[in-house]
Amino acid sequence: MDILSCAALAVIESVALRALVSDIDVGPQRIAFIAFGLQYLVLKWYRLFLYPKYFSPWRHLPTPPGNQFMLGHAGRIFKADTPVSLFVEWMESNPDAPFIRYLSLGHSEVLLVNSPSAHREVLQSNCYSFTKTDRLRKMIKQFAGEKSLALLEFDEHRQHRKMLAGILSPASIKQLAPIFTATVKELQNMFDAAIESNDGKTGVIDCTYTYSKATLDAVGISIFGVDLAQTRNAGLVRHDNDNYSFTDAYEDIFAPSTLGKVLFALNAFIPIRWLPLEANQKFMFASRWLNETLAGLVRERRQKITGAIAAGKYDKQSRDLLSFLIEESLPGGTAAGISDRHIADHLLVFLGAGHDSSADMASWSTHIMATRHDIQDRLRAEVLDLVSRNPEPSSADIEALPYLNNFYRESLRVYPPGMTMHRQAATDLTIQGVFIPKGSIFDLAPAVTSMNPLIWGDDAREVNPDRWDAATITSEQLATWSNNVFSNGPRICPGKGFAQLELKLMLFHMVLHYRFLSVEGEFTVENPALTLRPHGLRVRIEKISG
Numbered sequence: 001m002d003i004l005s006c007a008a009l010a011v012i013e014s015v016a017l018r019a020l021v022s023d024i025d026v027g028p029q030r031i032a033f034i035a036f037g038l039q040y041l042v043l044k045w046y047r048l049f050l051y052p053k054y055f056s057p058w059r060h061l062p063t064p065p066g067n068q069f070m071l072g073h074a075g076r077i078f079k080a081d082t083p084v085s086l087f088v089e090w091m092e093s094n095p096d097a098p099f100i101r102y103l104s105l106g107h108s109e110v111l112l113v114n115s116p117s118a119h120r121e122v123l124q125s126n127c128y129s130f131t132k133t134d135r136l137r138k139m140i141k142q143f144a145g146e147k148s149l150a151l152l153e154f155d156e157h158r159q160h161r162k163m164l165a166g167i168l169s170p171a172s173i174k175q176l177a178p179i180f181t182a183t184v185k186e187l188q189n190m191f192d193a194a195i196e197s198n199d200g201k202t203g204v205i206d207c208t209y210t211y212s213k214a215t216l217d218a219v220g221i222s223i224f225g226v227d228l229a230q231t232r233n234a235g236l237v238r239h240d241n242d243n244y245s246f247t248d249a250y251e252d253i254f255a256p257s258t259l260g261k262v263l264f265a266l267n268a269f270i271p272i273r274w275l276p277l278e279a280n281q282k283f284m285f286a287s288r289w290l291n292e293t294l295a296g297l298v299r300e301r302r303q304k305i306t307g308a309i310a311a312g313k314y315d316k317q318s319r320d321l322l323s324f325l326i327e328e329s330l331p332g333g334t335a336a337g338i339s340d341r342h343i344a345d346h347l348l349v350f351l352g353a354g355h356d357s358s359a360d361m362a363s364w365s366t367h368i369m370a371t372r373h374d375i376q377d378r379l380r381a382e383v384l385d386l387v388s389r390n391p392e393p394s395s396a397d398i399e400a401l402p403y404l405n406n407f408y409r410e411s412l413r414v415y416p417p418g419m420t421m422h423r424q425a426a427t428d429l430t431i432q433g434v435f436i437p438k439g440s441i442f443d444l445a446p447a448v449t450s451m452n453p454l455i456w457g458d459d460a461r462e463v464n465p466d467r468w469d470a471a472t473i474t475s476e477q478l479a480t481w482s483n484n485v486f487s488n489g490p491r492i493c494p495g496k497g498f499a500q501l502e503l504k505l506m507l508f509h510m511v512l513h514y515r516f517l518s519v520e521g522e523f524t525v526e527n528p529a530l531t532l533r534p535h536g537l538r539v540r541i542e543k544i545s546g
């Protein structure tokens with residue numbers, strides 16, 4: 001935009017100068033070129049250095065130190081221990097400020113939403129005055145269709161949330177319990193294999209790999225009703241892998257090589273998918289494969305369901321979310337009229353949003369248990385007590401365990417997997433007395449409120465499941481806006497109940513059958529990343545006999 005305005009102005013100036021000064025012996029192109037260069041430099045200098053410091057409406061907001069030339073704070077964010085650790089540090093220096101301003105690449109301003117009341121205004125009161133940012137939209141569009149819930153805005157988003165409400169309601173989530181329990185058995189097989197391949201007594205699991213696989217199995221069966229590892233597409237086979245499966249496509253998109261990750265992020269700034277690189281070809285193939293295969297899956301399931309209904313043989317029991325959504329899309333259903341394209345796009349986002357976050361949560365819970373044996377022992381005592389009274393507890397019995405519930409909430413508070421949300425103002429507005437021009441960029445990080453010492457006390461960074469005890473927890477800590485781990489407002493995570501059931505069942509069985517002895521070696525946290533993902537977190541486990 002700046003280039004275009006400067007170029008247009010330079011042409012006008014050149015024409016005007018030659019009209020006003022008759023004996024000028026410099027050609028019009030040269031004049032325009034020099035004018036363009038000078039104007040562009042002055043404008044950039046203003047934007048980079050003068051505007052943020054002297055003219056921005058946000059210049060009085062807290063701005064952290066450490067701004068680097070051209071990189072702003074972005075360089076330090078990418079080098080930090082986790083993608084959100086600087087946000088938490090900045091919040092700790094300004095715990096009650098509504099917003100903190102930081103500078104991103106090219107010194108562009110970003111507002112970090114800080115106080116609970118500012119969160120409420122951005123996520124609830126003015127939810128539809130914001131959209132996802134253009135960059136995030138470009139990033140998500142690389143693998144999910146435009147019709148997916150995560151990309152819908154305004155009335156269309158409202159309408160689709162309503163259509164999808166039934167399939168993720170508590171009643172339908174409850175029906176998924178047997179599926180989750182079955183996938184926990186898979187997890188146990190992986191744990192046992194790790195122990196067997198060592199000395200038969202203890203073994204080491206790589207948390208990211210193990211939980212990723214287990215939760216992908218769980219979301220595959222619960223969302224699509226298929227074993228994703230076995231799902232192939234006969235019409236679309238990769239030349240170097242004729243056994244290409246859903247798992248391959250998923251990995252090529254969500255767990256690519258380092259170059260693949262860089263290209264994924266870069267493509268949100270400049271289109272680079274046309275570059276003839278292997279990482280690009282893999283990504284493009286996987287994205288096409290995933291979209292075509294899902295469309296085929298939806299088509300087949302619709303035929304099967306409508307055929308069974310017509311024959312009077314449809315069994316509504318034990319249905320996955322895809323079957324449920326297709327049923328509801330029929331005349332009279334809560335999602336009547338929703339297109340197959342929308343269904344496929346929504347479910348692909350459910351898969352992406354639900355898989356990594358649940359796997360990360362399981363990894364961090366394991367980390368807590370392996371480093372805090374006191375917490376692990378209390379969890380196990382509670383689980384054993386339930387089993388001694390009721391050897392076959394229902395999912396409702398498990399969900400009601402108080403210490404397991406406290407542990408689940410505390411683990412999410414300290415290690416929120418859905419790490420950041422990004423928004424862009426769709427209109428001019430004022431929030432908490434701060435003027436927000438249209439186009440302003442916002443970051444929201446659940447850790448910012450979850451770690452706020454004014455809400456959670458000076459030990460906010462410590463893991464302490466007891467802080468959730470009904471007898472002692474304060475109303476401020478329980479307030480909706482003190483906890484944004486699943487976001488809040490109209491865009492609150494629709495998979496909250498799904499994640500809770502899946503993870504509590506997984507934790508229950510893990511604690512019942514295994515001891516988590518220690519963390520082996522060092523590990524890092526992926527940065528940049530879409531979720532709070534430990535890398536190389538290896539934990540020694542031991543099977544509990546009997």
Ligand code: HEM
Nearest residue numbers: 150350353354357358418421485486487491493495498499
């Ligand atoms: C521990 C597990 C999970 C966490 C921490 C989590 C967190 C979040 C957060 C913070 C958002 C808001 C993103 C934004 O507005 O930019 C979100 C949105 C979303 N989540 Fe989750 N999530 C989890 C599991 C799941 C599961 C299991 C599913 C599906 C089965 C799911 C589906 C979605 C969808 C579809 C959205 C977009 C909602 C919309 O834009 O209306 N999530 N999640």
